[in-house]
Structures are given as structure tokens and as C-alpha cells.
Amino acid sequence: MRLKQLLPAVVVALALTAAARAAVQSETKTFTHEAGGITFELPAGWKAEPDGEQITASPAEGGISIVLWVTKEEDFEDAAKALGEELGKQIKNLKFDGEPKPGTHNGMEYESVKGSGQIEGEEIVFSADLLAAKKPVIILSFGTADGLQKHAAEYGQLVKSIKKIN
Secondary structure, three states, X not given: OHXXXXXXXXXXXXXXXXXXXXXXXXXXXXXXXXXXXXXXXXXXXXXXXXXXXXXXXXXXXXXXXXXXXXXXOOOHHHHHHHHHHHHXXXXXXXXXXXXXXXXXXXXXXXXXXXXEEEEOOEEEEEEEEEEEOOOEEEEEEEEOHHHHHHOHHHHHHHHHXXXXXX
């Protein structure tokens, strides 16, 4: 008897979940970084702040930030070196979790390094990715461990949506 009573509630809950997912998906916004030659979808409830060659994306309540910018260096290797130097300037007590790892994302080659440190006295974790798009694009993701965990699904959605402009 209990199963018969639960079934309608489960059906309603599933329908509401599907409707909520559809609403969230419809609220995403597409951003294009012309200089870098990439496009990405901003998750619902997130904001983006373009500033010249840089776009910063974050959830409305904060906790994490993703900064996408085109390097001044045209060469991938020079851009990788510049990224390492910039991380050292911005993050105190910088610690890398191993060597940079190469890969391919939506047809674009990249190198990625993860680590931790402090920004303005706060403990953070980060991922720094150098993407070979139209020009080298740096994608620096950082925040508190709790912030990254809380927004992991939206972060994954944004990263998966990064594509090269044809």
C-alpha cells in the first residue's frame, strides 16, 4: 500500500526536477571571446565581467572565479612560461600538484596544472589551463575548496562548453 502512495509523489518529484533542469538550461548565456577565438556558456545564476582581453565568470554569491584571457605571447611555450610567472606573482605560498599535464579539449590542445596557495591571506586551490585556440588562452579557475566543491557541477558545465570559434 505504501508503494502506491509513494509512486505519485515520485512521479511529481521527477517532473519538477525535469522542469527545473529545463529552466536552468534555458537561463544559460553564451559568451564569445573574439580575441581568443573561443565561446562558452555561462551557467544560470552566474555573472560574467568582460574587461578588455579578459572575462571573469563567477557564481553570483562568489566562492570561485574563472578568468579567461588572451596572452600577449603568440607562442604556446612562451605563454606557458608567462603563466607560471604570473601565478607566482598573484598566489602566495604557491604549491603545484605535480607537473603540467597535456590534453585535448573540444579539438584544442591544452596544458593544465593544479595547485594551492593563498590570495589575500585566504587558502585557495586553483587550476591553470593554457588552451591553444586562435591565440593562446589562459583559463585560471580558483577559489576556496568549499566553493569549488559547491559549484562543481556548474564549473564542469562551463568548462565543457568552451569551444573554438570556426
